[in-house]
Amino acid sequence: MINPYTSDHPVLLAPMAGYTDVVFRALCTSFGCDLTFTEMISAKGLTFGNVKTAQYLSLGADEDRIAVQLFGHEHDRMADAVKIVSDHLGPHLNCIDVNMGCPAQKIVSNGDGSALMRTPALAGRIIEAMKTVSPVPVTVKFRKGWDDDTCVSFAKVLEQSGADALCLHPRTREQQYRGLADRSAIGAVKAAVSIPVIGNGDITGGESAVSMLRETGCDGVMVGRAALGRPWIFREIKAAIANEPYTPPTLAERLEVAIRHAERIEQEKGPHGLVELRKHLPRYLYGIRGSAALRTKLNEAKNAAEIRAFLLDSHKDITI
Ligand SMILES: Cc1cc2nc3c(=O)[nH]c(=O)nc-3n(C[C@H](O)[C@H](O)[C@H](O)COP(=O)(O)O)c2cc1C
Secondary structure, three states: OOOHHHOOOOEEEOOOOOOOOHHHHHHHHHOOOOEEEOOOEEHHHHHOOOHHHHHOOOOOOOOOOEEEEEEOOOHHHHHHHHHHHHHHHHHHEEEEEEEEOOOOHHHHOOOOHHHHHHOHHHHHHHHHHHHHHOOOOEEEEEEEEOOOOOHHHHHHHHHHOOOOEEEEEEEEOOOOOOOOOOHHHHHHHHHHOOOOEEEEOOOOOHHHHHHHHHHHOOOEEEEOHHHOOOOOHHHHHHHHHOOOOOOOOOHHHHHHHHHHHHHHHHHHHOHHHHHHHOOOHHHHOOOOEOOHHHHHHHHHOOOHHHHHHHHHHHHHOOEO
16 A cells, blocks of 8 residues: 655645546556546445446556545445445555535535535544544545635644545635635645645646645645646656656657557447547647647547547647
8 A cells, every 4th residue: 555645745636527537547647646536436325335336446457546535424424435445445545535625516415525614523523434444544635615715724623533634625615616726725724734735726737736835835736637638747747846857748649648548448448438538538639730620530430449540640730
């Protein structure tokens, strides 16, 4: 079991429902990401034995830098879910994270996700219950608050309840994804607790990761949207943190990563994987001149071999 929170400035892939499947996680890990997260998994679904929910626990053969993210609001059920996850994944599991930040209506209306920021005592009870059964660190990902800045007092409750590390996305639930992530909130949480704090929100590359670390004093950074279609961002960030030179991938190398993504998702999930790939592929082409026609062609591709052929054939028409 690797505990990435004990390493110097870990760089993490954010959990992203619908995106951070086994294939995308493996790609990010291959570019140096220290820890990846599953998509958020319902504790209720797991404890009810829902087969579809349990599928989120399938790992890649050599996946060993993985945290499972759970959501739920019932402390006993969350503890039961921890047992299921740890029995199922054994030594492959590194951490269990609790989603206390999701702003989606269908999540908060059940009292899950960021709704827990309105009930800090319950949030604390959940962590205490999970800690009594978890063989691995229990961490929490949360927001700046519900509609106000309450993250410091919330972080203290989580620390007192036994959380091993925290990750803050400093926007309120009300803000959803609007405005800028408020880095000062990350600095305030870091100053208030003595467990590791990971900063998240609007990191777009090496420079913004380093400035997040410098401005907030946080222990590590987590990258979400900027990694989509750009899994090599982890290599860029690790180089920037180590103050080492970094050469961005060439166009050919970028396309090769997109091809790898297509081939692995087809291998892993069959034709359905190619449907899921449709939301990833255009992201590999962002900023590439002349790629509009290629995007249409890729959408119509019937298999990964066709995707490979279209991408390799496109070199003459497109430029970075
Ligand atoms: C499509 C999408 C799905 C997300 N799903 C989750 C999730 O399952 N669990 C979670 O804690 N956060 C989720 N988030 C929030 C991200 O983990 C992250 O906190 C947010 O995107 C801010 O980071 P960024 O600016 O680096 O993208 C999701 C975000 C996006 C865009």
